[in-house]
Amino acid sequence: MNAENPENFTPSGDLPPSPPTERLAALPSGEVVARPASPPSMDESRTPAELVEWALQKFVGQPIVMTSSFGMEGCMLMDLASKAIAKHDLPKLTIACIDTGFFYPETKQLQKKLVERYQNLDFVTWKSPVSIEQQAKSYGPNLWQYNPNLCCNIRKVQPMSENVVNYNLWITAVRRSQTKSRADTPVMGWDWRYQLLKFCPMVTLSRPEVWSYIQEHDVPFNQLHLQNFPSVSCFHCTKPVPGSSPESDARSGRWSNDDDKDECGLHYQI
Ligand code: SF4
Secondary structure (H helix, E strand, O other), rough: OOOOOOOOOOOOOOOOOOOOOOOOOOOOOOOOOEEEOOOOOOOOOOHHHHHHHHHHOOOOOOOEEEEEOOOOHHHHHHHHHHHHHHHHOOOOOOEEEEOOOOOOOOHHHHHHHHHOOOOOEEEEEOOOOOOOOHHHHHHHHHHHHHHHHHHHHHHHHHHHHHOOOOEEEEEEOOOOOOOOOOOOOEEEHHHHHHHHEEOOOOOOOOOHHHHHHHOOOOOOHHHHHHHHOOOOOOOOEEOOOOOOOOOOOOOOEEOOOOOOOOOOOOOOOO
């Protein structure tokens, strides 16, 4: 794995603060001179659009992948990436969808719309090597009911682990306020589990900010968000939440039978 650290960030986490456009430096003679402006570094005061532009230029020529299950955040990030690619004439970005085999029809329809709209994104699908039939045969039917962690591991984490090794940079649309385990997510950090750089340009955003962007830029989104689904995953494990709206910041519709589970496991750190 070639995962060299870009010069503008610290391996332990976030990027250093933005430098001023011009710095004054004192020479030994006492003369004060202006140093040339430094290239912009990326930190949390940068907008997600700026962060995405920076990363896609910084890692150009290297294998980069963004994973998405077509949540609202992911749709926004695809729009940002597509615009950055067009603006800087960059190569296509790979968007990997981990298809569990349990997507709602509305999610499939959204996937089709995104593929049609974003021609400079390269959509690929990763699937578990274990078919749904094999899973049922090995573990019994409805594994998601009595062992959702194992089901998520087979259907999501395994295909992720097998495929992401081919990339140097993993881009995701996670936000800190989504779950407790995401609360400390850095903008850029080393993912020890998959052994690559993980870039999360939307960590500081709130759900209403995401929803505003989606509306303002006419980004395709899952129509289930208009039917009380704050987030959408597999149909076995995602239910509508009465009273919720597209800007509800909740994953309470996920794994509603399991109070302890709020992650599929893709983003767990070791
Ligand atoms: S979300 Fe549910 S059905 Fe989907 S992989 Fe996880 S446990 Fe299985």
